[in-house]
Amino acid sequence: MAHGVPTNEKQQIQRVEMCNITKCFPGVLANDRVCFDVNQGEVHALLGENGAGKSTLMRQLYGLYRPDEGEILINGRPYTFNSPADAIEVGIGMIHQHFMLVPTMTVAENVALGLKSSREPMLDLDKVSARIRELSQLYGSIIDPSAYVWQLSVGEQQRVEIIKALYRGASLIILDEPTAVLTPQEVNDLFVTLKRMVKDGHTLIFISHKLHEVMAISNRVTVLRDGCLIGTRLTSEVTRNELVKMMVGRDVRQLNPQPLKSGPVRLEIQGLQAMGDRGTEALRGINLQIHGGEIVGLAGVSGNGQRELAECLAGVRKTNHGTILMDSVDISFMPLKQRIDSGLAYIPEERMRDGAVREFSVQENVFLHDHASPKYTHGIFLDFARMRVFASELVKNFNVKTPGLDTPIKNLSGGNIQKLIMARELSRQPKVLIAAQPTRGVDIGATEYIHQRLLQQREEGIAIFLISEDLDEICVLSDRIAVLYEGRIMGIVERNEATVEQIGLMMAGISMTEAMQR
Amino acid sequence: MPPEKEEIAVRTRRFGSPGMFFNALLPLAGMLLALLIGAVMLLILKVNPLTAYAEMVGGALGSVSGITQTLVKATPLLLVGLGICIAFRASVINIGGEGQIIVGALAATWFPLTFRMWPGWLLVPSTLLVGFAAGAAWGFIPGILKARLKVNEILTTVMMNAIALQLMNLLIRSVLMDPAGITAGTYLAQSERLPEQSWLTRLVPQTLLHTGTLIAVALAVIVYIFLWRTTIGYRIRAVGLNPDAARFSGINVPFNQALSLTLAGGFAGIAGAVEVLGVQHRLLEGITSGYGFSGIVAALFGGLHPLGTIPAALLFGGLLVGGDKMQRAVQVPNSLIDAILGLVVLFVVGSALWSRRWAARRQMAAAKNQKELG
Amino acid sequence: MNDVFQLSVVAGILTSAIRLATPYLYAAIGEAFSQRSGVVNLGVDGIMLISAYASFYIVLNTGSIWLGLLAAIVVGLLMGLLMAFISVTLKAEQGISGIGLYMFGLGLSSLLFKTTIGTVKTVTGFQPVKIPLLGDIPVVGEIFFQHSLLVYGAFLLVPLAWFVLEKTTWGLKNKSVGQNPAAADSLGVNVDRVRYVSVCIGAILAGIAGASLSISLLNLFQDNLTAGQGFIAVALVYFGGWKPVGILWGALLFSTVNAFQLWMQVLGVKIPSDVAIMLPYLLTIAALAITINRVRQPAALNKPFERGES
């Protein structure tokens, strides 16, 4: 139990200070004498590249880790958190980067978990449900407490996370990259909610890689790099570029891709229909053509069929109807393996789950698709020498930061895993590349790098289908933008033809003509 | 990363760092603790633990007969363990070793009796293959049920053990029953003795040590190469570590799961065949001797690594042999040895946590130093 | 063959099946508690053995069946603590710890039996209790309502376990630590403690399963009395999809077929006895293969939990 927690009434958190926090993991010093503080009613943003130590710092405040050194003061009094229970007790809540939900349980069960019930030892989910409705209405739209978490969209899941914290009476809420998985509309909704929470007296710590969000919502910004504190600034007194420099240690270039003359159609989708995981119709007749040397961006609120579309193209989901042509060859019924071999590359959205084998080494992950290619085998035997040459070339060319080729990939940072998967897919000289959320959760430096690579591939004549919920990314990179809504394409526009707002309207189901008029 | 540094990383991984020495000490400490508790039990039974343990060590290692005996026991443990390595690497839990050994032994009894005119150079390898095939078939059934119908393999392999046992009961009291037992009216539950040319060659006279041990070691190397140097092994490991990523890479996940269970069954089948051809020279009740279970322990002790399973099987075999010797020497009930062995397993596996923690602590210290230096 | 369909035979089969299912129900439902929290305990058979011994020893020496049952519970608890310590606190590979526990239980029970009792003896254990009124119903009463208390207990355990697992706050914690321990941990649920309790409940029930053999159904103890029933119980958890009711169907199927094959032998139906004995195993596999509704195992099953290892 936390020391000195008032026995009866939960105190209001006025001020939190973290002093000289040091935290070491095997092989990394994740936090090196970091100081951080936050005051009541403030939104304090925490910035840094992948692996800078942001999550680690916050997990210590939430009692998930114990600092090796340093002190945590709340309202001036030192506290030791042995577990999240202690942090929850003093009124701290945390929305984790990777949601901490049990998919096989309902919303109400997830919220009630770990709490005393009014009818102890029995559950009283009705009471919990009522309060969930109340809270969700107060801070946005209602969430069905009896829905299973696996049935919810990512945005809804995040709201469950927020409700979980509010339900426990948290007055300080840590949000670890809450916007990484949200659509622009959802981000807006979230910001409305967050502002409302601040007005109600809550204190927020906000982690993000997106500078405009940080500029928009925070009062102060703290930047970490390599586990060390770089500095804390008032948001009003700092510029974007200054922040980038603090984070990355250099300037980051703005991309400005020039239009290209596109080649012949390489990927053609005709009348594609498919079912979703929940047994409903997810795709209701998709028609789309992508030319070589062209990036087509697919915009849309998550859950409108993006994942299903990507999976149908990649061959891991059954289509009900329609055809897919690659270089005029019908690949609709080709098994996955054959599609890969004939030039389709796919960067899955859930890269840790679907794109890489965590325990495999960097080198082994490079050959997930091509381990049986005659280039790297003698009969059934793998040719390590040649594999090694190729893998180290790839790591070098794509600037993947890894201690070695034999390091298990799980020890790499998110951005570097992403780069490696990218490297793998692009090195196969595909005809068509499907990139789903290629920069989700990746820091600025790595994002820049990945974007450059995509443009480079475009120049080489590859047809690229970019599926992203980050509208900025889509608008910067795509030659044409298709908007997906409820399993249908609402319209396809040239890059400079439509504004972000117009695309946003189409994402909300407004027809193209109507949207373009507004 | 400069190449030399990478080289070093590779080398330490391959040949072990000084830290591994301590990692090896911890399981030994766990074992000592178990033996200490065993010593208390011995004292209660009014037996001097020092004498008892001296007999145990001596029994396993102190003589040619002890050492060969250890090797003879380690052989089926290793063979079953190799199959377990393959299955568990594919994330398939094979509890069916007992049944797979039985059918391997059944096939390896039937075959030489049927083709008793074949010369030894032909009969021995083909019998081993037949044993492999029979075990593989027994592993294939839960494999295909898992692949096609998603039936949990723990359930099926447990049930298949019982089925195999009854199959043996059925055959051993009908077609495979020793005709001599029928003539003499004893109706013993054993088969006829196999033709002599089908026996595995004895390596040391007056002991049971046979060429099966060498075969097992050779197979361990082959399984190592199979798992880490071939495309099939690569796929099996990928399926075990992350079926989703494997599927997204075009790997047929159910096929590889079924394949790994089939291979696991095959290795247990060879173990059964080797027991018949190398040790018993006929089929008997109790042919499995529980190797189907202890093979799992050996493989897990060996870190699910075929080469690691070799010392693990030897350790386990030695404990069993030494335990028997101790029982004979100090006349304690056999079950005491079982209980002590159980404790050894528990404490050795429990000590793994500290090994991991020590390794982590060393790495942390290294990280701090590096930071301070650079 | 026609005999098989006589009412008395059907009644006999069902009565037998209910008796035979008893130890499986206790042990498998206990294992479900443990597995739902993420811990596979393969040592059930060992726990059953040593508890069977303990309860038998106590009844033999005190004559009190209740003290005997208590002994089984206490010994089961101790074995559960040992398993939990190794697999939860020390985060050891659960498969090996379970097999170690099995070997330990097998060896120790036989050792103690030999040193403290020495030869097979019988005791007067839990006697059949005819339930008033219900027990007097012809046929039905005989089948269902003339059993010993531990048999009734096994069947009452099904709704009780269902209630605890599905309707209580603790049941929610138990499920969450087996599905996503990191999430439970982040809400202040003490993952290790929930797993300790779950493993111990499982072990206590395994202990009662042992007692149901030695002081209720058989009323004697002998080396390796369970003859591998604990492993069948683990398999039944998979059959039942980690649900008490599913386990009930599995245990009833298995034991009904077993009772059926015994009756076939008694009635002299001409099939080899070995084939008859295979039947329950074959049919259990077949039943699972043809039922389509397959439950996913708890996501964190067999995975030790350590904070920060996402």
Next chain:
Amino acid sequence: ATPPTAVPATEAAPTEAPATEAPTVEPVEPFRIAVIMPSAITDMAFSQSMYSALIAVQTEMGGESALEIKYSEGMFKVPDAAAAIRDYASQGFNVVIAHGSQYGASVQEIAVDFPNVTFAWGTDVNTFGMPNVFAYTAAAEQGGYINGVLAAMLTKTKTIGVTGPVEVGDAKTYVDGFVQGVASVDPAIKVSKTWTGSFSDVALMTEAAKTHIAAGADILTGSSQSVVGSIGAAKDNGSVLWFGTQQNQSSLAPTLVVASQVYDWSGMIKEIIANNKAGTLGGQAYVLQLKNDGLKIVFNPDYALSAEIKAAGEKAIADIIAGTITVNP
């Protein structure tokens, strides 16, 4: 075709028997016997029958100073047993008894290396033609026959249940004899048999016995260490009678056990000791029979068996001994 007791087995030429060296047992040194058994010495069946016989002989000879006994129990793994046999032989035991038919091959190999040690193994009749190997077996069908005769005369429901493990070895021959015995009294009596497929599954054995009882059997019998479960079931029922084999099982249900066929290995052991001391280290096969007192029908004094039935039983014993009745295994 039961081989007569203690005849030189066909392969063994009796004249060749004397070993190279006369037994060196000095009178002060105890005679040393080691025994290897497949199950526990407390199994109430096969292993226990041998162990009790050894203890009985030891007592008769004057305790440990006259006869030293060492045992290895639970040796169901043959390689372990082989190691034990070899170990005992090399420790200079006079007699090593391998008490299980599965040990035959091991005995055959090891005996060659220890010409001065007597090996005895069973149950079988094969001495492998070796001068230092005795074989032994029990004609379980004979006692089975007697039990069958008694049971047939006692049954009221004309239904008798047999609970067996696996239909092999003496579990089979005993039951076959039993069935013949019943049929000799009244062929109309129904003898139904169940096999559990396991020597150790007490729970299934119990349920098998309960099934017989539910099907109308008023008398049960059966073989293997798991029949303790059947006896328990008979006892729970309270009025079902039991016939035992291998061991005297009266203590398990004092009012319900009518009689047990008891394997008494002590006569054979004494004969082996005597032979060994006289320099005959092997070459013979022993068969426990009613005739040579190796098999005994032990009536339970606590069960009031009517004199008439008991007389019928004793007549059958006499007939078998006299050879007027032959029982086929």
